Amino acid sequence: MxxxxxxxxxxxxxxxxxxxxxxxxxxxxxxxxxxxxxxxxxxxxxxxxxxxxxxxxxxxxxxxxxxxxxxxxxxxxxxxxxxxxxxxxxxxxxxxxxxxxxxxxxxxxxxxxxxxxxxxxxxxKSKKVAKKYKRDFYYDSQTKKLCLKTNPNAVLKIKKGSHVLDDNGEKVYEVMEVSEKEDRIFTYKKIQDLTEKLKSCVISTVNQMTSFPVITKVVSRITIEDDDSKHIKAKKRKRNIEIRKINRTIMRFIESMTFGKIADSDEVEDLNDEFVRKADNMIHKLNRKIEDVEQFLNKWWHKNILDGNFAV
The missing domain is CATH 3.30.930.30 (BirA Bifunctional Protein; domain 2)
Structure with missing residues (x-):
């Protein structure tokens, strides 16, 4: 395999x-x-x-x-x-x-x-930063104790983002050596999406550092015209998202064949052309569901690459 x-x-x-x-x-x-x-x-x-x-x-x-x-x-x-x-x-x-x-x-x-x-x-260099409250604080107007916002007697006592003050009403400062804000770099909805991104960065790095980068041909997306209605624009955007998904599959196949040395450069280029031609025909001319296009590509991959027979 x-x-x-x-x-x-x-x-x-x-x-x-x-x-x-x-x-x-x-x-x-x-x-x-x-x-x-x-x-x-x-x-x-x-x-x-x-x-x-x-x-x-x-x-x-x-x-x-x-x-x-x-x-x-x-x-x-x-x-x-x-x-x-x-x-x-x-x-x-x-x-x-x-x-x-x-x-x-x-x-x-x-x-x-x-x-x-x-x-x-x-x-x-460390920074001297004025401390601020990270959330709202409410108190019960009857009991004068802290309470939840949902309490019928709740009164906003301290607003989120307000400065923390000492007993003399002066701002309280703290020395910061690390940014309070974390950069959202590894956030994701699905771990598969993050893994795919991290793998694609390997490919990008190889392309960047080698003399023979992998240039993959992909299916063209649908042009959204200025005079398209909102409904048509929404349909085209949805279809373009689906096309990008197919293009990622094609890119993954081409990169696999190239870096896995499954085929020489001429064979890979021919297969890339054939992938795009068939996918483009199914998407733009036959208006097939994206699931059908992806099924065709995956079926070809499993049959021909995993079994070792080249035939598109």
């Missing part, structure tokens, strides 16, 4: 011990930040002070860092440090300044990068 030669595993470290186990491992560590040990201490201290309380039944957990395991493509193993740098910046440009720490491990003939990524900016 031939599979795509791209491997990415996504995970999280939910405790400080997991973070410390990673950095105190005997393997040689690298980072995009020179003084990463000092910055990591600042970050861990910040997280320790800002942990949320979740019940055991809750599906939510505190996340200290994000952990990625990425297979380094064979042709780039001699440039593995540069590969990690480009890969992280392809995931999100904020990793130019947001810190990540990484190491390399060998498993058989494969070389993997283990990356610990932080999605908050760690300040070069």
């Amino acid at each position: 031939i599979s795509q030669n791209v491997y990415v595993k996504f995970d999280t470290f939910n405790t400080r011990d997991e973070v410390l186990d990673f950095v105190y491992d005997e393997k040689e560590l690298n980072s995009n930040i020179n003084n990463w040990k000092e910055d990591l201490d600042k970050y861990i201290s910040y997280k320790d002070k800002h942990l949320k309380k979740y019940s055991e039944e809750s599906n939510y957990r505190n996340i200290y860092v994000y952990h990625l395991t990425v297979l380094i493509p064979i042709e780039l193993q001699n440039q593995k440090e540069e590969f990690v740098k480009n890969y992280m910046e392809n995931i999100d440009k904020r990793f130019i300044r947001n810190m990540y720490v990484f190491k390399f491990i060998q498993k058989g003939k494969g070389v993997f990068a283990e990356i610990m990524a932080i999605t908050r900016y760690i300040y070069k």
Whole structure:
């Protein structure tokens, strides 16, 4: 069975011990930040002070860092440090300044990068910031005690975003070494969507670093005209979303054949042309359901690639 030669595993470290186990491992560590040990201490201290309380039944957990395991493509193993740098910046440009720490491990003939990524900016110099309330506070006008907003006697006492004041009415300040705002980099509705994104960033990085990038032909989307009605525009947008899904499938197939060395460049180009021609005909001329187009592509892939017979 031939599979795509791209491997990415996504995970999280939910405790400080997991973070410390990673950095105190005997393997040689690298980072995009020179003084990463000092910055990591600042970050861990910040997280320790800002942990949320979740019940055991809750599906939510505190996340200290994000952990990625990425297979380094064979042709780039001699440039593995540069590969990690480009890969992280392809995931999100904020990793130019947001810190990540990484190491390399060998498993058989494969070389993997283990990356610990932080999605908050760690300040070069600490900042003095006025403290603000993070939520609204209500009190019961009868009992004068704090209460919920739904209480019929509830009166807004403190508004979210208001400054915290001391007994003399002066603003209270705190020293911040880490950004309060977390960058939404690894957020997702479905883990499959995030995994697909992380894998596509591997492909983008390979294309960026090799002399022979993979250029995939795809099905054209439908043009939305200015004078289209709202109803027509909505239908076209929906269809274009479906076409993008088909194009991702085609791109995945072409990338798999290229990086998995399933076929030579001429064969891959011919197959790409045939994929697009048939998918384009089914979508734009026959107006077939996207599920039918995807089924056709997947059926071809399983029959011809997994069984090793090339015939479109």
